[in-house]
Amino acid sequence: MRAAVVDVRGLRIDLDDRPVLHGVDLKVVEGEVVTLLGANGSGKSTLVRTTVGLVPAVAGEVRLFGTPLRSFRDWWRVGYVPQRTTAAAGVPATVREVVAAGRLARRTLFRPARKADRAAVDHAIELVGLSEHAGRSVASLSGGQQQRVLIARAAASEPDLLVLDEPNAGVDHRSQEAFARALRTFVASGRTVLLVLHDMGPLAPLVDRGVVLDSGRVVHDGPLPTPSMTLTGPPDHHDDHREDYGAGLFG
Amino acid sequence: MSFLDYDFMQRALVAAVLTGLAAPAVGTYLVQRRLALMGDGLGHVALTGVAIGLATGWAPVWTSVAVAVLGALAIDVVRAKGRASADVALAMLFYGGIAGGVLITGLAGSTAATLNTYLFGSITTVSADDLWVVAVLAVVVIALAVGLAPQLFAVCQDEEFARVSGLPVRLYSMLIAVMAAVTVTVAMRTVGLLLVSALMVVPVATSQQLTRSFRTTFALALALGLVPSVAGVMFSYYVDVAPGASIVVASLIGFILAWPVGSLLRRRRAASTANGEDPRVTGAHVPAERHPHQHDPECGHPAVEHDDHTDYLHDGHLHAAHGRHYDEH
Numbered sequence: 001m002r003a004a005v006v007d008v009r010g011l012r013i014d015l016d017d018r019p020v021l022h023g024v025d026l027k028v029v030e031g032e033v034v035t036l037l038g039a040n041g042s043g044k045s046t047l048v049r050t051t052v053g054l055v056p057a058v059a060g061e062v063r064l065f066g067t068p069l070r071s072f073r074d075w076w077r078v079g080y081v082p083q084r085t086t087a088a089a090g091v092p093a094t095v096r097e098v099v100a101a102g103r104l105a106r107r108t109l110f111r112p113a114r115k116a117d118r119a120a121v122d123h124a125i126e127l128v129g130l131s132e133h134a135g136r137s138v139a140s141l142s143g144g145q146q147q148r149v150l151i152a153r154a155a156a157s158e159p160d161l162l163v164l165d166e167p168n169a170g171v172d173h174r175s176q177e178a179f180a181r182a183l184r185t186f187v188a189s190g191r192t193v194l195l196v197l198h199d200m201g202p203l204a205p206l207v208d209r210g211v212v213l214d215s216g217r218v219v220h221d222g223p224l225p226t227p228s229m230t231l232t233g234p235p236d237h238h239d240d241h242r243e244d245y246g247a248g249l250f251g
Numbered sequence: 252m253s254f255l256d257y258d259f260m261q262r263a264l265v266a267a268v269l270t271g272l273a274a275p276a277v278g279t280y281l282v283q284r285r286l287a288l289m290g291d292g293l294g295h296v297a298l299t300g301v302a303i304g305l306a307t308g309w310a311p312v313w314t315s316v317a318v319a320v321l322g323a324l325a326i327d328v329v330r331a332k333g334r335a336s337a338d339v340a341l342a343m344l345f346y347g348g349i350a351g352g353v354l355i356t357g358l359a360g361s362t363a364a365t366l367n368t369y370l371f372g373s374i375t376t377v378s379a380d381d382l383w384v385v386a387v388l389a390v391v392v393i394a395l396a397v398g399l400a401p402q403l404f405a406v407c408q409d410e411e412f413a414r415v416s417g418l419p420v421r422l423y424s425m426l427i428a429v430m431a432a433v434t435v436t437v438a439m440r441t442v443g444l445l446l447v448s449a450l451m452v453v454p455v456a457t458s459q460q461l462t463r464s465f466r467t468t469f470a471l472a473l474a475l476g477l478v479p480s481v482a483g484v485m486f487s488y489y490v491d492v493a494p495g496a497s498i499v500v501a502s503l504i505g506f507i508l509a510w511p512v513g514s515l516l517r518r519r520r521a522a523s524t525a526n527g528e529d530p531r532v533t534g535a536h537v538p539a540e541r542h543p544h545q546h547d548p549e550c551g552h553p554a555v556e557h558d559d560h561t562d563y564l565h566d567g568h569l570h571a572a573h574g575r576h577y578d579e580h
Contacts, residue, residue, distance in 0.1 A: 052415045075417030082411050089408045091283040091455065093465040101405040105416040110398055137463035140520065153412065163415075 144175025271480030278451030298352030460513025
């Protein structure tokens with residue numbers, strides 16, 4: 001049996017004293033590609049943010065590579081792509097500089113980058129197809145290209161697990177294709193992926209298992225649901241008001 | 252007789268060099284983090300520290316370092332909590348700093364003229380003792396800003412990503428706040444507490460007009476901080492104005508000169524990359540706010556054809572059906 005890379009048990013999360021996840025279990029084993037699906041507000045983003053230690057749990061346990069999150073130190077094994085619309089901050093930075101930040105988990109304080117570090121950064125940039133843009137400022141790139149920069153940054157530490165929060169949101173088709181290619185390369189080497197998706201797009205053939213969340217509970221865990229369910233998750237507010245939308249004419 | 256023959260002028264120039272380098276070094280990280288006004292607030296808070304020094308007879312350099320560091324840590328804690336009221340809490344801290352400073356100075360019997368030398372700098376008041384403190388602090392700040400550049404860059408670029416990389420983000424965040432507080436004190440005698448923030452921010456703003464990488468922005472900002480600092484102090488030797496004012500005006504002139512050059516550079520770069528990928532197919536996925544009805548041909552909102560689907564104009568926004576919700580198009 002393959003080892004569990006992500007192991008979440010009985011997870012309860014409150015945000016601003018409002019319960020968001022109620023006793024969620026999630027297990028991702030080595031080499032698996034698992035996607036979390038669900039409507040806005042179903043808790044899927046909170047779940048991945050908790051697995052990487054950004055949101056504290058009220059109850060339950062999260063283990064990464066068999067180690068409880070509290071004592072987990074091998075952060076280079078985790079490549080995280082946060083949900084962002086831009087990779088830029090208040091000061092210009094090149095693609096290479098942003099991607100190199102992903103290598104810090106492997107570097108020592110006050111030591112210059114070694115040859116292996118630079119090679120890994122170059123390789124990560126190449127993986128997402130941005131080699132000829134490596135010296136450009138990230139702010140000058142398109143939204144899709146910036147998203148690819150964030151993916152390259154996550155890949156720069158040569159992680160065993162990639163965690164991606166809506167990497168396809170607002171990304172043009174060309175970038176989605178580039179991303180699907182990068183992910184295929186990553187998975188082919190036997191590594192593990194946990195991602196949140198709004199719609200599957202060109203990633204559908206890569207995904208082994210879908211976990212559907214609804215209002216903070218897992219309502220489906222197994223092979224991919226039917227395509228219509230995959231795309232939309234459980235019904236949300238637009239359906240709730242199907243009968244009375246005439247009333248809110250100018251809402 | 253040259254101005255370099257005066258001891259006070261030598262000290263003022265050394266202080267100007269150190270300030271001109273330290274302020275933009277810390278300022279680059281503050282601007283990157285979008286905390287450009289933090290230096291301003293710390294300057295206000297440090298004034299209370301100066302006043303405590305004047306009232307007690309302790310060296311104002313030390314009392315202001317102590318108070319500014321405490322203020323910086325308070326700001327960082329409030330910021331990390333991220334409450335909606337953080338903004339107002341910080342504003343009150345800043346007002347309290349400046350009012351407390353003026354009040355304590357008044358009670359101690361010092362004159363407004365003394366206070367002025369701290370608010371806007373003064374080239375004749377840098378004592379030899381002050382200079383030692385200033386030099387040591389400035390060198391430490393610059394060394395940390397350069398030596399920890401990869402880590403500080405990562406934290407300021409994307410705090411959450413840095414946390415998942417295993418970096419001690421809280422510690423680095425506090426370090427930046429403390430470095431800013433120390434720089435405020437370093438700069439107090441040259442550019443003054445009220446204008447120190449300008450020397451942290453303006454050189455960076457000028458620099459990023461011309462650059463596209465963090466490394467060059469940082470290096471150029473240091474040069475653009477150094478030149479106006481030295482020039483400003485020399486100007487104040489010939490014309491009797493507070494050096495803070497001449498330094499800041501000089502660095503603003505630099506910004507104004509760089510602007511047209513910067514827009515020319517950007518236009519040229521945009522033209523050279525226009526044959527890359529099509530920018531029209533990009534744009535963030537922005538889900539519309541919840542609304543209580545479904546758009547359809549009868550809903551009353553004008554329909555707009557958009558490639559292969561229909562958008563509906565709703566309060567000045569174009570909504571497009573995306574799965575079970577609507578996107579802003």
